[in-house]
Amino acid sequence: EPEVTQTPSHQVTQMGQEVILRCVPISNHLYFYWYRQILGQKVEFLVSFYNNEISEKSEIFDDQFSVERPDGSNFTLKIRSTKLEDSAMYFCASSARAAGGSRGSYNEQFFGPGTRLTVL
Amino acid sequence: KQEVTQIPAALSVPEGEDLVLNCSFTDSAIYNLQWFRQDPGKGLTSLLLIQSSQREQTSGRLNASLDKSSGRSTLYIAASQPGDSATYLCAVANAGGTSYGKLTFGQGTILTVHP
Numbered sequence: 001e002p003e004v005t006q007t008p009s010h011q012v013t014q015m016g017q018e019v020i021l022r023c024v025p026i027s028n029h030l031y032f033y034w035y036r037q038i039l040g041q042k043v044e045f046l047v048s049f050y051n052n053e054i055s056e057k058s059e060i061f062d063d064q065f066s067v068e069r070p071d072g073s074n075f076t077l078k079i080r081s082t083k084l085e086d087s088a089m090y091f092c093a094s095s096a097r098a099a100g101g102s103r104g105s106y107n108e109q110f111f112g113p114g115t116r117l118t119v120l
Numbered sequence: 121k122q123e124v125t126q127i128p129a130a131l132s133v134p135e136g137e138d139l140v141l142n143c144s145f146t147d148s149a150i151y152n153l154q155w156f157r158q159d160p161g162k163g164l165t166s167l168l169l170i171q172s173s174q175r176e177q178t179s180g181r182l183n184a185s186l187d188k189s190s191g192r193s194t195l196y197i198a199a200s201q202p203g204d205s206a207t208y209l210c211a212v213a214n215a216g217g218t219s220y221g222k223l224t225f226g227q228g229t230i231l232t233v234h235p
Binding site: 033042043045048056058095108112113114116 | 151152154156161162163164165166169209211213221222223224225226227228
């Protein structure tokens with residue numbers, strides 16, 4: 001069964017360093033998302049991406065964050081200068097369609113196993 | 121701003137019992153609602169998706185209902201097993217504007233099924 005994969009599973013970095021988190025969405029999906037979960041807190045939306053551009057982003061997703069689809073399979077989240085408060089589990093998700101205006105379960109979001117980012 | 125709340129925060133039941141998890145949301149303008157399972161330190165596994173036009177969805181021992189107008193959903197688990205022990209998350213996809221499916225999550229219900 002197709003699944004979303006993420007690498008690395010755990011990333012440790014020093015404050016101020018750049019990190020790139022990688023995701024391979026399900027191959028026929030068109031919509032891609034990043035979420036994060038700080039330990040003990042709710043899962044929070046960061047950004048959605050469609051047709052090679054950001055379609056929506058949250059207040060968390062400031063200038064320190066960027067996303068890219070560098071080729072036909074990978075989807076990356078870059079944090080330019082990490083802060084202690086960026087420590088969290090980062091989840092990538094994908095869906096075949098966007099919510100709204102579609103029938104069936106095509107807009108169901110499938111999540112990867114996550115990358116645990118630890119900023120020291 | 122959409123807020124999603126799940127009750128109870130934690131639930132412990134003996135094996136074999138049927139149980140109900142509750143989810144409420146403040147803005148009824150949603151496209152769909154998804155229930156997820158999360159095991160400790162792991163990713164989210166999608167259990168059920170209910171479109172805004174649907175009233176319920178079933179998958180095996182799981183049944184999810186949706187009352188959009190009152191902003192409520194329930195996840196019913198029949199004949200619970202120890203393997204059902206996990207955190208169950210409810211998430212809604214907000215409608216309107218340029219939303220492409222941003223999910224707003226509840227804080228989850230931690231379920232423990234003891235033998």
